[in-house]
Amino acid sequence: MNLRDKVSIVTGGAQGIGRAIAIRLAQGGSDVAICDLKSELAKNVEEEIRSLGRRALSLKVDVSKASEVREMVRRVLEFFGRLDIIVNNAGICQVISIEKMTEEDWDRVMAVNLKSVFLCSQAVMGIMKKQGWGRIINMGSVAGKIGGILTGANYSVSKAGVICFTKALARELASFGITVNAVAPGVIETQMTRDICQGDWNSYLKVIPLGKIGSPEDVANAVAFLASDEAQYITGEILDVNGGMLMD
Numbered sequence: 040m041n042l043r044d045k046v047s048i049v050t051g052g053a054q055g056i057g058r059a060i061a062i063r064l065a066q067g068g069s070d071v072a073i074c075d076l077k078s079e080l081a082k083n084v085e086e087e088i089r090s091l092g093r094r095a096l097s098l099k100v101d102v103s104k105a106s107e108v109r110e111m112v113r114r115v116l117e118f119f120g121r122l123d124i125i126v127n128n129a130g131i132c133q134v135i136s137i138e139k140m141t142e143e144d145w146d147r148v149m150a151v152n153l154k155s156v157f158l159c160s161q162a163v164m165g166i167m168k169k170q171g172w173g174r175i176i177n178m179g180s181v182a183g184k185i186g187g188i189l190t191g192a193n194y195s196v197s198k199a200g201v202i203c204f205t206k207a208l209a210r211e212l213a214s215f216g217i218t219v220n221a222v223a224p225g226v227i228e229t230q231m232t233r234d235i236c237q238g239d240w241n242s243y244l245k246v247i248p249l250g251k252i253g254s255p256e257d258v259a260n261a262v263a264f265l266a267s268d269e270a271q272y273i274t275g276e277i278l279d280v281n282g283g284m285l286m287d
Contacts, residue, residue: 040267043068046119050102051129053080055229059255063263070094072115102129102155112162124174124266125163127156133191145193152197171216174266177205179223181281209275218274220265225281227253248283
């Protein structure tokens, strides 16, 4: 998968799945902007990517705020001179019952997980339209299809929204040479899932036909495929990366 001379933005790219995506895109030849609130971790990823011989830029961005998203895109264009791919990966997760969930809990997860996908996609659409090529890849979740596993309902609903938004945007942008797809991970071993599961994967392994927990690299490989020309005839797709946990 050749991504040479492409420029990518990865939101939430400082750690976990986002970090793996940023590095995988760089391995494919793309220059990468790592955008995250955790600026020190993002800087570390920037240095990793530069060690691969690619250009990199780390930016501190709250992607739930339109003004910061617009500034992010402006700085990426100023630094790299172009923009081809955006991976809307930024997200947060709560383990909380609906009964105990506050309005603030609901709004914050929706803002980071769903509103940000709208804001970031809207901010890059015009650029991609002008060049007649673009890739928008959103991060869904198996939780958005089945109503959650251990996550709160706000997380599941936000990811269901991402899935629906992906399909709507794919239809709107198809005639401009822009594909819009989503990846829907299942149980992936990251710090977030380790905290939720406390290292006890047994209950999940029983319902995963492949019999193992996924890695961030498994998700990153799927993203790299969707970003490449090999996926040029795929749009509006929700690509499951879940070891067979959900087959639909």
